[in-house]
Amino acid sequence: MDFTPTEAQSDLAALTRGIAEKLVTPERQRELDKSADRFDDTLWQALATAGVLAATLPESVGGGGFGILEHTAVLRELGRTLGAVPYLPSIALAADTLAEFGDPAQQEWAQRAGTGDVILTVALAEDVNYEPSQPITRAEPTTGGWLLTGAKVTVPVATRAVRILVPAATPDGVAVFLVDPNAPGVTVTPQLVVDLGSEAIVEFAQVALDDSSVVGTVEAGPRILDRLLTRSAVGSTALQLGTLERALEMVSDYARERTQFDRPIGSFQAVAQRLADAYIDVKGVRLALTQAAWRLHEDLPSEAEVRTAKFWAADAGHRVAHSVIHVHGGVGLDTDHPVHRYFLAAKHNEFAGGSATEQLRRLGAVLAATPA
Structure with missing residues (x-):
């Protein structure tokens, strides 16, 4: 099992981070808050022009031929900056699925999505339905x-x-x-x-x-849906990892700079212990995601690993998000402060595709069905 990032992962991550950090500023986020659908077209077109969107699509639709490992690298960087772009639904899920299973006409949609010309999406969730693999629709x-x-x-x-x-x-x-x-x-x-x-x-x-x-x-429908649900779970975990990593960096900086009783608050034992717990949680999300994505890449049985990763994204994500707000104190409650956006993003990622309890239920079903 080799968890060393591929060259493509490193290159795509660096390219995505460079573009996103330049374009996604607090001022830009406030502009997007006022828009009707909160979509950052400037960032989306910049990613398309740089070839990020097409890079992870199959060569059959004009892509770079990279896969799930590279998808997670891009999503992690977009999670760091809270980029308001639909890379997960449009590229990693819809376009990837059409490229893999679609007829030539459907594959054309995937190709156009890779150039940023069109946006695709997926509809996986239903109200009061806890079995997404068995849709009510x-x-x-x-x-x-x-x-x-x-x-x-x-x-x-x-x-x-x-x-x-x-x-x-x-x-x-x-x-x-x-x-x-x-x-x-x-x-x-x-x-x-x-x-x-x-x-x-x-x-x-x-x-x-x-x-x-x-x-x-x-x-082929059940297989296609299973693939969509699996990659959606891994993708949302990658977004969550980027969000938590950046949030932890922000709260660590704040704990070093904010003083109380003539000392940085990070020097107080209670604060230091809470930040240490958050650091361990982020490490756990990173490791679980890496294992799940690697097994998918290698076409190995991965349902248990995917559910474990999504559980960590939800459970650890909840703890880290609240720690970030609490350590920031009153500043963290300011809805205009950047750290509050990370709290909201982490809460969204926590429940996307099912809560921590739901992930444990699915993991238990997988383990119960596994021969001893």
Whole structure:
């Protein structure tokens, strides 16, 4: 097991960090807070021009041919700067899936996403449904096509996406459909989420789809959905790692600079112990993520490792986020202070794809099904 970053990982991470740190400033964040959908088009186009978006897509759609390890490197850097761009849903999930399983017409969407020309997204979450691998949304077969009915929640950048990957139950099992959000019967309603990100409820009222909207085949649907859910968990963990790393750096700097009783507050035992615990938590997230991504890269069984990584992202993320706020004191409660944004981002990442308790439940199911 070799956890040494690949050259591509290091290069993409450095390139992404250089672009994001230059463009994502506190002033820019405040500008985005006032926008309707909180999307940083300047950053997105800069990443596209630099080749970051296409680098991790297969060569078959004009990409650089890199994979999950490089995806996590980019996402980690975007998490550090809280970049308001849909790299995870558009590139790491939707475009990657279409490139792998789609027909030539669908792969063209992936190619266009890699150039930044269009934005894609995925709709994986449903209200009161704790089994994302078994969607409630249904697609009933008709002559030459399907009728799609149901609703998805917290769909990223749905207001800007030109196509949405939608898993739905069919009489023959789960299938994944490529849906036009402007099609008759589709309603997109923006949601207010904890980190003020761009997410929406997407409702489908007897939406007519033709057979060409199926990604891959109906038979391949469960495998495609499992791949989406797995990579979504790993991707959100990578975002969380970057967010926690930067938040820990910020609170460490503050603890060295802020004085009380003529001493830096970081010299007090209680504060130092809490920061030490946060440091260990971040290390745990980093190690769990690296192991999960490496096993995926090597095509090894990885469900337990993925659930472990997502558990660390949620559980440790909760502790670190609260420690950052508490050590900052009243400053951390100022919604205009940069550290507060990191708290909100960490809370969003904590629950994206299921809470810590949900990850333990899924991990327990995996372990129970593993032969002794």
